[in-house]
Amino acid sequence: MVTKPTSCTALSCPAVPLHNGLNIPILGLGTSHYGGYSHEAVLYALQECGIRHIDTAKRYGCEEALGKAVTESGVQREELWITTKLWPGDYGYQSTKQACRDSCARLGVDYLDLYLMHWPDSMVPGRSSQEVRLETWRALEELYDEGLCRAIGVSNFLIPHLNELKDCGGIVPHVNQVEFHPFQQPMKLVEHCRKENIVFEGYCPLAKGQALTHPHILELAKKYGRSASQICIRWSIQNGVVTIPKSTKPDRIYENCQVFGFTLTSEDMAYISDLHTNQKLIHLTFPIWKG
Numbered sequence: 001m002v003t004k005p006t007s008c009t010a011l012s013c014p015a016v017p018l019h020n021g022l023n024i025p026i027l028g029l030g031t032s033h034y035g036g037y038s039h040e041a042v043l044y045a046l047q048e049c050g051i052r053h054i055d056t057a058k059r060y061g062c063e064e065a066l067g068k069a070v071t072e073s074g075v076q077r078e079e080l081w082i083t084t085k086l087w088p089g090d091y092g093y094q095s096t097k098q099a100c101r102d103s104c105a106r107l108g109v110d111y112l113d114l115y116l117m118h119w120p121d122s123m124v125p126g127r128s129s130q131e132v133r134l135e136t137w138r139a140l141e142e143l144y145d146e147g148l149c150r151a152i153g154v155s156n157f158l159i160p161h162l163n164e165l166k167d168c169g170g171i172v173p174h175v176n177q178v179e180f181h182p183f184q185q186p187m188k189l190v191e192h193c194r195k196e197n198i199v200f201e202g203y204c205p206l207a208k209g210q211a212l213t214h215p216h217i218l219e220l221a222k223k224y225g226r227s228a229s230q231i232c233i234r235w236s237i238q239n240g241v242v243t244i245p246k247s248t249k250p251d252r253i254y255e256n257c258q259v260f261g262f263t264l265t266s267e268d269m270a271y272i273s274d275l276h277t278n279q280k281l282i283h284l285t286f287p288i289w290k291g
């Protein structure tokens with residue numbers, strides 16, 4: 001039985017400006033592998049926690065359930081930030097446009113706030129990844145121009161991928177969503193994104209739960225009277241990183257939103273930053289990620 005919260009702290013969540021003037025809430029709800037929990041968890045996040053930013057993907061298989069929760073929540077569409085992602089199996093000009101319309105239909109929305117290419121490499125047989133990637137980006141640019149996506153971006157892109165788009169001279173991605181947590185801090189990429197006016201969004205902020213038992217995190221949790229997850233999320237947000245923790249459990253979703261009423265000292269920020277081991281939790285077997 002979950003106690004109904006008395007305040008909706010995520011409602012006062014700060015936002016990060018994109019280079020087109022839109023603002024993305026710095027805290028969102030991750031929904032990877034949400035399965036059968038999707039509907040009730042998202043409804044709770046929207047109605048009871050004040051969450052207004054949801055991160056999903058076609059790949060997660062829960063767009064339809066999220067759409068149902070959004071409709072039922074009664075929250076106005078314009079108050080929400082909805083990100084979804086294009087899976088590499090849909091890369092290519094026409095298929096990208098169709099996939100975007102399909103995601104909108106499943107989510108029950110007329111437009112997306114942010115549409116991301118999920119991974120840099122494609123799964124289109126007989127064609128080079130680079131060729132397909134650029135063609136796919138052109139389709140995203142058109143979806144942006146048509147107003148179906150208010151912002152477009154990429155995920156898991158490395159500096160060479162970003163430079164390749166830059167060389168084409170089109171729209172600079174608004175966001176790059178990449179793994180970021182105490183054990184994985186790709187700071188060169190973070191700095192590069194900032195230099196290029198690309199907002200850096202971090203996924204797996206809790207290291208899929210692994211960071212929650214690290215002694216340094218537990219020590220800080222005790223010091224601040226906060227939970228280990230709040231320390232991890234606060235550290236990520238204080239780094240200026242858009243942060244999307246996932247939980248299917250209402251009490252944890254609520255806990256993960258209570259991160260705006262305290263500040264980590266610069267020494268404690270550094271204490272967590274020292275935990276970087278370059279450990280990656282998400283691996284796909286695309287060539288660029290080998291080695």
Ligand SMILES: NC(=O)C1=CN([C@@H]2O[C@H](COP(=O)(O)OP(=O)(O)OC[C@H]3O[C@@H](n4cnc5c(N)ncnc54)[C@H](OP(=O)(O)O)[C@@H]3O)[C@@H](O)[C@H]2O)C=CC1
Pocket residue numbers: 029030031032033055056118155156177178202203204205206207208209212227229244245246247248249252253255256282
């Ligand atoms: N672009 C990409 O390629 C990727 C994007 N993502 C996005 O980032 C989001 C977050 O990453 P994700 O992989 O889900 O991992 P997270 O780092 O957010 O960790 C999620 C895990 O931590 C547990 N957890 C959550 N909150 C708490 C808490 N307060 N106390 C204890 N345990 C907790 C969850 O369990 P439980 O649910 O049981 O509470 C789950 O097992 C994804 O959901 C997705 O939206 C993720 C991976 C790749």
Ligand SMILES: O=C(O)C(=O)[C@@H](O)[C@H](O)C(=O)CO
Pocket residue numbers: 032057059060118282284
């Ligand atoms: O969660 C994501 O966003 C990923 O890209 C992957 O973890 C993907 O969902 C997957 O399941 C890979 O097999």
